[in-house]
Amino acid sequence: MKETVLVTGGAGYIGSHTAVELINAGFDVVIADNLSNSDLQAVEGVRRITGREIPFEQVDCCDREAFKRLFERYEFRSAIHFAASKAVGESVEQPLKYYRNNLTSFLNLVELMRDFHRPNILFSSSCTVYGEPDKQPVTEQTPRKPATSPYGNTKQMCEDILRDSIAAIPEMRGIALRYFNPIGAHPSALIGELPRGVPQNLLPYVTQTAAGIRECLSIFGDDYPTPDGTCIRDYIDVVDLARAHVAALHRMLEKRGTERYEVFNVGTGRGVSVLELVKGFEKANNLKINYRIAPRRAGDIVAIWADPSLANRELGWHAERTLEETLHAAWEWQCHLDRREK
Ligand code: UDP
Numbered sequence: 001m002k003e004t005v006l007v008t009g010g011a012g013y014i015g016s017h018t019a020v021e022l023i024n025a026g027f028d029v030v031i032a033d034n035l036s037n038s039d040l041q042a043v044e045g046v047r048r049i050t051g052r053e054i055p056f057e058q059v060d061c062c063d064r065e066a067f068k069r070l071f072e073r074y075e076f077r078s079a080i081h082f083a084a085s086k087a088v089g090e091s092v093e094q095p096l097k098y099y100r101n102n103l104t105s106f107l108n109l110v111e112l113m114r115d116f117h118r119p120n121i122l123f124s125s126s127c128t129v130y131g132e133p134d135k136q137p138v139t140e141q142t143p144r145k146p147a148t149s150p151y152g153n154t155k156q157m158c159e160d161i162l163r164d165s166i167a168a169i170p171e172m173r174g175i176a177l178r179y180f181n182p183i184g185a186h187p188s189a190l191i192g193e194l195p196r197g198v199p200q201n202l203l204p205y206v207t208q209t210a211a212g213i214r215e216c217l218s219i220f221g222d223d224y225p226t227p228d229g230t231c232i233r234d235y236i237d238v239v240d241l242a243r244a245h246v247a248a249l250h251r252m253l254e255k256r257g258t259e260r261y262e263v264f265n266v267g268t269g270r271g272v273s274v275l276e277l278v279k280g281f282e283k284a285n286n287l288k289i290n291y292r293i294a295p296r297r298a299g300d301i302v303a304i305w306a307d308p309s310l311a312n313r314e315l316g317w318h319a320e321r322t323l324e325e326t327l328h329a330a331w332e333w334q335c336h337l338d339r340r341e342k
Contacts, residue, residue, distance in 0.1 A: 003077065004029070004074060004076040006076045007080050008083035013182070015031070016191045020242065033056070034061070042191050042194070057070055062105050078253065081105075084154070085151070088128075091154075092149055099150060109121070114165070125176040140263050140265055177245065180267035186238075192238075193333070203277070203281075210285070218294035226303055228273050231274055232302070234267035239321060240268075265310065
């Protein structure tokens with residue numbers, strides 16, 4: 001019998017790409033999503049890419065009774081938890097929404113996994129837990145810094161909830177994957193990122209500027225202490241990131257980790273500046289982006305990139321797609337969206 005995996009938030013950006021890679025790797029998938037910040041079209045995209053009828057349940061993980069019914073209905077042993085609110089700025093304005101949503105849904109998940117004896121939990125964490133690191137690149141041993149937003153704080157708190165729960169429940173295993181900056185889209189252009197309103201993240205703003213939806217990209221600061229003055233990030237292709245989940249899941253199912261709770265960085269190991277990303281996008285797609293230098297954005301970290309060697313070694317996972325391929329896929333997806341809207 002096939003192994004089934006619950007994917008909460010599976011209609012979202014990273015969740016939908018992960019669902020595809022899970023199916024490609026031979027798993028069955030159940031997608032649960034409340035569609036609060038996602039679209040059923042993503043589930044349709046996953047179905048089209050894989051040619052499979054994937055069960056979808058519109059469930060809010062904060063609704064414990066409804067969530068419990070899903071556990072009664074499906075025989076999964078593992079869950080990947082993506083369902084969460086993710087806008088840093090919004091979390092500063094509406095902290096209670098973030099604490100309520102991100103913590104309640106995760107507490108419900110961990111409790112139900114315990115109660116139903118479902119042993120494996122994979123949690124979507126973020127490099128935001130490192131704050132502004134003193135040394136680059138960051139390893140899993142780099143100390144976490146106090147969170148600078150309620151969003152970041154929920155990531156830290158959920159990591160701790162998972163660590164402490166796993167310690168207390170001998171049958172359980174957990175992995176937190178600390179994502180760097182996920183970008184790009186599936187090469188089929190059938191799934192990708194769906195920003196609502198004005199994009200807050202760099203690459204969706206770039207693709208929308210290229211498409212003429214936005215007039216001009218603002219580059220937030222060019223006077224940072226970096227080679228070209230703009231901030232540095234580790235941009236990880238969303239398909240590579242999705243595959244890291246499959247590798248981590250195999251590790252838990254095979255009980256390969258010496259510890260029952262583990263943390264892995266998921267990045268490329270390469271720092272790329274904002275200007276490099278914009279120039280790379282222009283080159284990969286043979287077009288020009290209208291941009292201007294704007295004041296720094298409050299709260300931005302100057303530079304952060306991953307040391308992914310632990311994931312490389314222990315998960316047998318590597319980022320494979322080139323930045324050019326990724327930037328090309330992002331543009332293909334934007335073009336697909338524009339056609340869909342017309
Ligand atoms: N950025 C920018 N213009 C934008 C959006 C982002 O210059 O319209 C910069 C931002 O200041 C940061 C980098 O792009 O240095 C990545 O920002 P993003 O919000 O995508 O990710 P995060 O800040 O969470 O790493």
